[in-house]
Amino acid sequence: MTDGAPSPVYLSSIAFATGERLSLEALEERDGAALAGRRDLLHEQGLRHARVSGLPLPELAAASARRTLEAAAGPAVGAAVYCTDTPADTSATVDLWDFLAAVSRDDLPAVVVGGSGCGNLGPGIAAARNSVLVDGVPAALLVTVDRVKDGPRFLPGGTTVLSDGAASCLISAEPVGQGPAFRIRSLATGFQLDVEASASPLAVARATTKAVGRTVRGALAPLGLAPRDVRSVVTGNYGDTSRSFLAMAAGVDPRRALCPRLADIGHCFSADVLITLADLSERDAPPPGEPLLLLTSSARSWSAIVVEYVAPR
Structure with a gap:
């Protein structure tokens, strides 16, 4: 969707x-x-x-x-x-x-x-x-x-x-408070309940790659954007290999996958992405107007949210 x-x-x-x-x-x-x-x-x-x-x-x-x-x-x-x-x-x-x-x-x-x-x-x-x-x-x-x-x-x-x-x-509808904010530009969700039905890890990886790519394109296309236009991607706090896999499935260079609190916090379920955004707000905010991709995921469902940083007023 x-x-x-x-x-x-x-x-x-x-x-x-x-x-x-x-x-x-x-x-x-x-x-x-x-x-x-x-x-x-x-x-x-x-x-x-x-x-x-x-x-x-x-x-x-x-x-x-x-x-x-x-x-x-x-x-x-x-x-x-x-x-x-x-x-x-x-x-x-x-x-x-x-x-x-x-x-x-x-x-x-x-x-x-x-x-x-x-x-x-x-x-x-x-x-x-x-x-x-x-x-x-x-x-x-x-x-x-x-x-x-x-x-x-x-x-x-x-x-x-x-x-x-x-x-x-x-x-x-308006940025709230004195701190930085992120404008939500687009959102797409995807589900594929049979992703883990195969016993073959390669088949699962291929199905997941297709599903993630389809979801990301669904969020970017209405904005006239492609994965190459994304400055960075924020995923859950997974290990380096899994995080790189998700970034590549999204069509984004794994070196652009942001996860600054991985070693410090571990994987706080679906809270990870907001925690990373809070960290970016304090230390390393992206340039205003540049697309930032938030990729939230479980084993069988994914959401791609395109946001852009808004500097504090």
């Missing part, structure tokens, strides 16, 4: 909250099965630390969202989108209610977005943007939160270590 933005919509007031920072060595000492004996492999792929939290999901999400709301000096927030694929203790509905209560907004219309795993940010942005463009709310609060509840933290598909964390932002 392709959805070029008919009106300007902005992503701003980015914040995040993660669990305790642990080296991979400390994580193995705490839980020998956590990395399934893959510490050396993770080191080779650029991983050094993970973030571990025992907080309930709504509290972890609220820790990030409160920072976003405090940083926003602009229009009233009229909707919320809560993204997660972590199983709830009771239900996703109860988690949503607990989150809204924790940010003192229990009157806020809100929805839960899931089903895309570590790629939930893409559908989340689409839902928040629709609240602004279709429903006319001044701003929508978007938060994505996940953590490991059971099982190892080693993720074979991305050769990375799973971390507990949340990230949040506002989606609005």
